Amino acid sequence: MVRAQRPLVAAVATVAAARIATTALRPRSPVPTPPRGARPGAGRGAIEAESYFTADQLHRVRRYRRPQALLGAGETALQLAVLWRLARRRPAAPATTVAPGEDAAPPVRAPSVAERHPVLAGALAGATTLLATGAAPLPLAALARHRAVRAGLATGTWRLWATDLARAAALEAAAGAALGAGTVALVRRDPTGWWRPAAGVGVGASAALTFAAPLLIEPLFSRSRPVEDEELVADLRAIAGRAGVRLRAVLVSDASRRTTAVNAYVSGFGRSRRVVFWDTLLEGFGARETRMVVAHELSHVVHRDVPRSLVFLALVAAPAAAATAALAELLTPDGAGAPGRTRSGDPLPVSVPAVLLAGAAAGLLPATEMARLSRAIERRADAEALGWTGDPGALIGFFQRIAVTNVGDPDPRGVGRLLHDLLGTHPTVLERIGAAVAHADAHGIALPPAAPVVALPAGAD
Ligand SMILES: [Zn+2]
Numbered sequence: 001m002v003r004a005q006r007p008l009v010a011a012v013a014t015v016a017a018a019r020i021a022t023t024a025l026r027p028r029s030p031v032p033t034p035p036r037g038a039r040p041g042a043g044r045g046a047i048e049a050e051s052y053f054t055a056d057q058l059h060r061v062r063r064y065r066r067p068q069a070l071l072g073a074g075e076t077a078l079q080l081a082v083l084w085r086l087a088r089r090r091p092a093a094p095a096t097t098v099a100p101g102e103d104a105a106p107p108v109r110a111p112s113v114a115e116r117h118p119v120l121a122g123a124l125a126g127a128t129t130l131l132a133t134g135a136a137p138l139p140l141a142a143l144a145r146h147r148a149v150r151a152g153l154a155t156g157t158w159r160l161w162a163t164d165l166a167r168a169a170a171l172e173a174a175a176g177a178a179l180g181a182g183t184v185a186l187v188r189r190d191p192t193g194w195w196r197p198a199a200g201v202g203v204g205a206s207a208a209l210t211f212a213a214p215l216l217i218e219p220l221f222s223r224s225r226p227v228e229d230e231e232l233v234a235d236l237r238a239i240a241g242r243a244g245v246r247l248r249a250v251l252v253s254d255a256s257r258r259t260t261a262v263n264a265y266v267s268g269f270g271r272s273r274r275v276v277f278w279d280t281l282l283e284g285f286g287a288r289e290t291r292m293v294v295a296h297e298l299s300h301v302v303h304r305d306v307p308r309s310l311v312f313l314a315l316v317a318a319p320a321a322a323a324t325a326a327l328a329e330l331l332t333p334d335g336a337g338a339p340g341r342t343r344s345g346d347p348l349p350v351s352v353p354a355v356l357l358a359g360a361a362a363g364l365l366p367a368t369e370m371a372r373l374s375r376a377i378e379r380r381a382d383a384e385a386l387g388w389t390g391d392p393g394a395l396i397g398f399f400q401r402i403a404v405t406n407v408g409d410p411d412p413r414g415v416g417r418l419l420h421d422l423l424g425t426h427p428t429v430l431e432r433i434g435a436a437v438a439h440a441d442a443h444g445i446a447l448p449p450a451a452p453v454v455a456l457p458a459g460a461d
Contacts, residue, residue, distance in 0.1 A: 004330065004380040006329075006330075007323055007326040007327040007330055008295035008444065009326075010202070010319055010322040010326050010327075010362075011323050011362070011365055012148050012321035013319035013323075013367055014316055014319040014322075014323050014362065014365040015321045015365050015366065015369070016113050016314075017263070017315055017316045017318075017319050017320075017366070018315075018316050018345075018366035018368075018369035019369055019371065020315065021311075021312045021315035021316055021365045021366075021369065021373075021374045022312075022370075022372055024315070025215075025308055025311060025312055025373055025375060025381075026373055026376045026377075027303070027380040029118075029378055030143055042150065045122070047237070047430060047433060047434040047437060048413040048430075049410050049430050051450040051452075052396075052400050052410070052430070052433060052450055052451075052452055053266045053400070053403065053404070053410060054262060054452040054454065055401075055453070057262040057334060057404055057452065058410075060411070061403065061404075061407050061408060062409060063152045063408050064147065064405065065408070065409045065416070065417070067147065067413075068147060068148075069416065069419070070414075071140050071141075071143060071144040072144070074137070074140050074250070075137035075141060076137075077424065078136045078137040078140065079133045079134075079136055079137055080138070080357075081382070082132055082133050082136045083129070083133055083353060083356060083357040083360065086132065086133075086353035087328075087331050087332070087351065087353040087356070087357040087358075088331065088333060088359075089333070089336065089338045089353070090335075090336055091333075091347075092337055093454070098304045099437040101249065104149045108130070113345075114260040114339035115339070115341060118184050118188060118339045119184050119185050119188075120181070120343075121184070121339030121351055122180040122182075122183060122184030122185070122339050123177040123178075123180045123181035124177070124180070125180045125339060125351075125352035126177050126178070126179045126181065126183070126268065126352050127173040127174075127176040127177040127180065128248065129176055129180070129270065129352060129356050130172045130173060130176030130179075130355045130356070131169060131172060131173050133356075134168070134169055135169075135173050137365075138165075140299070143394075145161060145216045146280045151407050151428050151432060152181070152258055152260060152407075153259060153261060153407050154258065154259055154260075155256065155257070155258060155259055155260060156257050156259075160257065160258065160353075160365075164221060164258075166179065166238060167220050167221065170267050171217070171220075176356075178357075179352075179356065179359075180352045182198070183350075183352055183355050184237040184348070184352065185200070185230050185350070186198050186201075187337075187348050189346060190346065191346075191349050191391075192323065192349075194450020195318075195321040195322050195324060195325035196321070198317070198321050198324075198325075199317040199318045199320070199321035199322075200317075200338065202313075202321065203310070203313055203314045203317045205305075206310060206313055207254055207310050209271050210267075210268065210306065210309075211268055211269060211270065212272065213267060213268065213272075214267045214272050214273075214274055214276075215268070215272055218221045218253075218267065218276075220453045222253040222254055222255060222258075222419075223253065223254050224251040224253035224254070224276060225251060225252060225283070226249065226250065226251055226252075227250045227251065227252050227277065229424035231287075232282075232287065232290065233250060235287065235291060236250060236291070236294045239295050239298060240290060240298055240386055241295055241296045241388070242267065242388050243295070243299070243302050243384070243388055244302065244303075245298060245301050245302050247275070247298075248273060248274065249273075249274035249275070250274070250275050250277075250294075251274055251275070251276045251277070252276070252277045252278075252279050252282055253276050253277070253278055253279065254279055255278035255279055255280055256278070256279050256280050256283070257407060259278075259280070260280060260405060261278070261280065261372050261405060262278060262280045262281045262285070262401075262402050262405050262406060263278045263280075263281065263286060264276065264277045264278065264281055264294075264296075264297055266297050266300045266301055266305070266306060267306070268306070269304070269306045269307050275294065275297045275298075275301070277293070277328065279312055280405075281293065284401075284405070285398065285401070288389075288392050288393075288394035288397075289397065289398040290402075291301065291391070291394070292385055292387075292389055292391060292394045292395050292398055295385035295388045295389050296382060296384075297379045297381075298384075298385075298388075299380060299381035299384040299385060300377070300381055302384070303377070303380070305377050305381075308377070309370075310372075312366075312370060312373060316366045320363070320366065321361045321362075323362040323365065324355060324358045324359045324361075324362040325350065325355075325358075327352040327358035327361060328351075328354040328355040328358035328359075329349050329350050329354075331354040331357060331358060332349065332350045332351045332354040335347050336351050337349050337351055339352070347421065356395075359362060359375055362366045366421075367423060368423065371422065371423050371424055371425055374426070375424060375425065375426060375427050378425070378426045378427060379427055379435065380431055382395065382427075382435055382436070383435065383439070386435075386436060386439045389392075389440075391441075392437070392443070392445055393434040393436075393440075393445075393447055393448065394438040395432050396436045396437070397453070399429045399433050399436075400433070400452070400453045401453055402429070404430045404453065405433075409428075409429075410428060410430045410433075411428055411429070411430040412427035412428060
């Protein structure tokens, strides 16, 4: 096969595998969602953002979100530019030592440190590559945070922000070192077929990280404790009983140290599984909304949605690894494959920065399918939460308030809409409100007339 064709073939295989994985893993019973602007019930108006949010609220979120999205795109572009520079770097001329008076003899090249300790050099290359990539967009990230503080969304000091960044950088360096060392070790063993074991190791490492993250990584960025409100816990256990799951750890984390935003999530699996609420949710919302959120999270537990994402990864890992290897080979300048050499003394076919850049590119291939699967899973979680609580009014009120609190666009348009359709992991807030309205109509549940919520969070302009 022509050298340039291999990445293309592997890329097509990755997209096809992602498509198959989405089809195999998506919820069996499709959850009906009324299209935007559709009329879910007889006599009810169309679901329009203007019915649920004031013009001021919509103006405020868009004025905040659009530049924030541009800053995010700028950060990604800078990171890719740094990766590109590092991946395309040509090797320095090899150091040679020539004994005096022996001009005619072929030069004897001293083995470099990288050649003597290739796996260690790979670890160093991986760590420095990811650190440089992470450092490049820092000015843009600081500007984005400044805007978030002004919008009343980010709280906490710049010092805490810097501490978080330092911790994240340490994690990135560790991840880069593991990726670099692993890549060099596998490429040295098998310069052409190294991507096969790499795919297996990658899936295993992702599963281990998903299991360990709640125990090892989350505590670095937030402190959590069991929910103390006994009435709430009893209520949650009752919903869990209805859902048919045993509720293990229900925790509340100190997110308010960093943000006014509201969230809840399930992380880990097996013994590490937990439902975590941000304290901003428990403090700012009533029992009806909290029950709705819990019911939504329980749906993720019932259907094992965390392990499900690992299965998706396992299904696309092999072609994605093949695409990474083929693209990395194409990106690595001749002779720059490094660190180290094959057993027969040839330079390795890929460099560590090229593998990291190629991996980032290959990771985008299944991203759209993964987002599509995620949106379907989230729609099911909302539908089940509505079924278990029978309270669509609470869901509508909750989404109205979090769109305002999180300064999130309930109904992105234009480029924002396109990005959402490609990469959005959740349905839009307006789609979720529409699903709740449709549920109410289908079950004859009376809803108050659609009206915006007017209270803005503290710090809002
Ligand atoms: Zn969810």
